[in-house]
Amino acid sequence: METRNGVQITLEGSKYVQGRHGRVDLIGPKGMLLGDHMRNALEFLDQKGSRPINVGEPAMTVINVLRDATQAFRGKQPLKITVDDGLASLAIAQACYRSAQSGKREMVRD
Numbered sequence: 358m359e360t361r362n363g364v365q366i367t368l369e370g371s372k373y374v375q376g377r378h379g380r381v382d383l384i385g386p387k388g389m390l391l392g393d394h395m396r397n398a399l400e401f402l403d404q405k406g407s408r409p410i411n412v413g414e415p416a417m418t419v420i421n422v423l424r425d426a427t428q429a430f431r432g433k434q435p436l437k438i439t440v441d442d443g444l445a446s447l448a449i450a451q452a453c454y455r456s457a458q459s460g461k462r463e464m465v466r467d
């Protein structure tokens with residue numbers, strides 16, 4: 358994918374025998390962020406080299422999202438992930454599917 362600002366983003370996720378991986382790469386004019394949520398790793402690369410970025414301890418994200426949503430539905434806090442966030446995620450996923458079928462870049466539709 359490419360953002361309106363020209364940042365290129367690649368997402369890769371897979372489940373295979375006895376394991377998984379989930380890379381997220383963001384490539385911009387000042388360098389690259391390379392992450393892997395399964396390894397809990399993030400690094401920044403530029404002309405100077407590679408620098409690891411501390412992302413904290415791993416978290417059970419699905420459980421945390423469900424817990425936060427439950428608290429929001431009970432009126433105890435606002436939703437941390439909004440309906441607009443969800444719609445944007447679906448638009449990105451749909452563009453990925455269209456790109457896989459067409460073999461070309463596809464625009465994310467609002």
